Each structure stands twice: as structure tokens, then as C-alpha cells.
Amino acid sequence: MYVMIFGDSFLPPVLPKDAAVLTAAVTGSVLLPGDCGYDDERAVFNLNHELLPAVIVVAESAVDVQAAVMFAASQHRPVVVRTTGHQMVGPAHGAVVIATHRMNDVTIDAAGRTARVGAGAVWSEVVKETAAAGLAPLNGSNPTVGVSGYTLGGGLSPTLGRSHGYAADHVRSLDVVTADGELRHADAQSEPDLFWALRGGKGNFGVVTALEFDLFPVTRLYGGAIYFPGERMADVLRVWTGWHPGTPETMISSFAVLRLAGQAELPIPLHNEFLVSVRIAYSGTASDGERMVAPLRAAAPAVLDTVADMPYTKIATIHNEPAEPVPYYERSVMLKEFPSQAQDKVVDLAGPDSAST
Numbered sequence: 001m002y003v004m005i006f007g008d009s010f011l012p013p014v015l016p017k018d019a020a021v022l023t024a025a026v027t028g029s030v031l032l033p034g035d036c037g038y039d040d041e042r043a044v045f046n047l048n049h050e051l052l053p054a055v056i057v058v059a060e061s062a063v064d065v066q067a068a069v070m071f072a073a074s075q076h077r078p079v080v081v082r083t084t085g086h087q088m089v090g091p092a093h094g095a096v097v098i099a100t101h102r103m104n105d106v107t108i109d110a111a112g113r114t115a116r117v118g119a120g121a122v123w124s125e126v127v128k129e130t131a132a133a134g135l136a137p138l139n140g141s142n143p144t145v146g147v148s149g150y151t152l153g154g155g156l157s158p159t160l161g162r163s164h165g166y167a168a169d170h171v172r173s174l175d176v177v178t179a180d181g182e183l184r185h186a187d188a189q190s191e192p193d194l195f196w197a198l199r200g201g202k203g204n205f206g207v208v209t210a211l212e213f214d215l216f217p218v219t220r221l222y223g224g225a226i227y228f229p230g231e232r233m234a235d236v237l238r239v240w241t242g243w244h245p246g247t248p249e250t251m252i253s254s255f256a257v258l259r260l261a262g263q264a265e266l267p268i269p270l271h272n273e274f275l276v277s278v279r280i281a282y283s284g285t286a287s288d289g290e291r292m293v294a295p296l297r298a299a300a301p302a303v304l305d306t307v308a309d310m311p312y313t314k315i316a317t318i319h320n321e322p323a324e325p326v327p328y329y330e331r332s333v334m335l336k337e338f339p340s341q342a343q344d345k346v347v348d349l350a351g352p353d354s355a356s357t
């Protein structure tokens with residue numbers, strides 16, 4: 001009953017007269033190919049992909065979302081939700097794209113330690129508000145990522161996720177428009193099956209219009225990144241792999257291989273370099289963090305070391321990911337262990353003597 005079909009199909013264009021009916025039903029904008037604003041609203045973060053929907057509804061409310069879903073159903077068109085375009089993987093030919101970014105209200109209940117946010121909010125908008133209340137959400141590494149897509153996919157925070165678990169497991173409730181056009185409030189009591197399915201089911205069970213989730217009393221971290229010359233990749237990877245399992249859950253770290261251009265958001269010493277970096281987010285005291293990180297600092301001479309006590313609002317500087325769209329190819333795999341043969345293979349494939357550029 002709740003299942004919404006997302007996918008590509010070769011459907012005819014939306015006729016202007018049908019678009020006019022949809023326009024009359026929504027407060028937001030309805031955009032056809034060629035309309036002013038259509039290209040901005042179909043823009044995606046991964047430049048290897050392109051969205052080419054039949055129509056885009058830039059929604060301003062749950063009512064707009066309902067109208068868009070009913071329109072799609074009446075025309076037998078798939079629905080695709082776009083918040084930021086960080087994870088668009090198909091062209092959405094013939095589809096109705098619902099853009100949610102105007103629905104970005106953020107309300108904090110400091111006493112109850114919860115946030116209620118519109119589906120279009122991105123992490124930077126939420127962290128700004130939660131920090132003012134002395135709290136933090138289980139956000140991702142990149143402040144421009146959307147709260148909804150991140151949370152509906154599980155949401156693994158590289159700052160607090162190891163100690164607190166997945167963001168989806170800290171959702172209190174979701175407002176969602178299902179395939180029949182109904183706006184439902186799903187929580188553990190009112191719609192337990194839908195509530196369960198949405199938290200990890202991504203966009204497959206409806207269009208979320210708002211969500212409410214837990215916050216945590218975190219205002220600072222001992223965090224940052226230590227950048228080493230790429231030529232020392234094997235040494236640093238060996239030290240980090242041996243070090244990480246002995247750390248407490250309040251310490252989150254990751255290892256990255258970076259072939260950087262001269263992105264403006266990067267510190268100058270990193271421009272146009274081949275580097276490896278160990279990224280750190282520790283929610284204990286700075287002195288404990290410093291003691292804990294000492295073996296990593298001894299792995300090789302650093303090109304740059306930004307690990308220090310920081311306000312939670314500065315967490316984007318830990319990973320320093322691109323803020324502007326880039327072309328990329330993404331695959332991930334979960335490992336139970338990371339033995340030395342696997343480490344050697346990674347160095348062979350991505351290290352200083354590899355063909356990787």
C-alpha cells in the first residue's frame with residue numbers, strides 16, 4: 001500500500017495544460033524543461049550524472065508534496081526526491097522530481113533534546129541551531145548534505161556515530177506523503193511498520209516532509225586531520241590500522257588517500273599534493289585526545305596537522321570535503337578485519353607506485 005515506485009521510464013513530456021493544473025494546486029514552483037530555474041533545480045553534486053525529469057515541483061509545504069505525488073500517480077510517472085542532489089544516480093527520464101530545499105525550517109527543543117526539521121534542511125542549517133542550544137545532532141561529514149537523504153539511508157556520523165550509532169535509530173518521528181497521496185505521521189506507536197521501513201529504506205516508502213530526532217550534549221571535539229606525504233602511505237596505514245582497534249568508542253578516525261588540486265577550501269600546504277590523511281573526532285578531553293593521538297603523530301613527519309580542540313560548529317574542517325559539485329565514482333564495502341595483505345593491496349592500487357592519479 002505504501003510502496004512508491006522510483007525509476008526511469010521513457011514517458012512523453014508533460015503537456016503545458018497539465019503543468020498548469022499542477023501549478024494551480026501548489027504554492028511552490030512547477031518547472032518544465034526550458035523554463036527559467038529548471039536547470040538549477042535539476043543540478044546534482046556528482047557531475048558524472050544528470051537529471052532530466054519531465055517536470056520539477058519545487059515544494060514549499062507538505063500540501064505541495066501531496067499535489068506532486070497525486071499528479072505523478074495520475075500520469076503514471078515515477079517520483080524522485082531531490083534535496084541537495086548529493087546522491088542522484090539515474091536520469092529520472094519522464095519523472096516528477098520533488099525538490100524539497102525550500103522546506104528547511106529548523107526548530108530545537110533544548111529541554112527535550114530534539115530537533116524538528118523540514119525535509120529540505122541541510123546539516124549546516126541544523127548544526128548552527130543545535131550549537132546555539134549546546135547540543136549536537138548525529139550529522140555527517142559534509143555540512144551541505146541533506147538531513148533527510150542522510151538519515152533515511154541510515155546516517156553514519158564521523159563525529160559521533162561510533163558512540164551513538166546510526167542517525168536513523170535516533171529518529172523520533174517522520175511526516176511522510178505516501179504513494180496514495182496521504183500525509184502520515186509515523187512514529188513507533190502510530191505507524192510502527194512505516195516508521196521501521198523509512199529508517200533505512202531511503203526514498204522507497206514515501207516522500208518525507210519533516211523529521212524529528214534526538215540531539216546530544218556535545219559542544220566541542222578534539223578533532224582535525226593529520227596530513228602525511230603520500231610516499232609514506234604504507235607506514236601511516238600500518239600504524240593507523242594497528243592503533244584504531246585499541247581506542248574507545250568516543251574516538252572516531254578514518255584514513256584517506258588524497259590527490260588534491262588547488263581547491264579554495266583547502267589549506268595552502270595541501271594544494272596539488274599527493275597525501276594521506278588520518279581524520280580524528282574525539283569527544284573526550286583535549287589532553288586525553290592528545291595523548292591518544294601521539295602514536296599517529298609519530299608515524300611519519302606531517303605536512304600539516306590540524307588536530308586540536310574545536311567548537312562543534314567547525315567539524316566540516318575535519319574532512320574538508322569539496323563544497324562545489326565534482327565528478328566522482330563511489331563504492332563502499334564493510335570489512336570485519338583489515339589484515340596486512342589487504343593493506344598492501346590498497347597501497348598497490350592507490351599508493352605512490354600505483355597508476356592512480
Ligand SMILES: Cc1cc2nc3c(=O)[nH]c(=O)nc-3n(C[C@H](O)[C@H](O)[C@H](O)COP(=O)(O)OP(=O)(O)OC[C@H]3O[C@@H](n4cnc5c(N)ncnc54)[C@H](O)[C@@H]3O)c2cc1C
Nearest residue numbers: 082083084085086087140141146148149150155156203208
Ligand atoms: C560529500 C559527501 C559526504 C557524505 N558524508 C556522509 C557521512 O558522513 N555519513 C553518511 O552516512 N553519509 C554521508 N554521505 C552520503 C549521504 O548521506 C547520501 O548521499 C544522502 O543520500 C544525501 O542526501 P541528500 O538529501 O543530500 O541528497 P539527495 O541527492 O537530494 O537525495 C538522495 C536520495 O535520498 C532520498 N531522499 C532525500 N530526501 C528525501 C525525502 N524528503 N523523502 C524521501 N526520500 C528522500 C531519495 O531517495 C534521494 O534520491 C555523504 C555524501 C557526500 C556526497
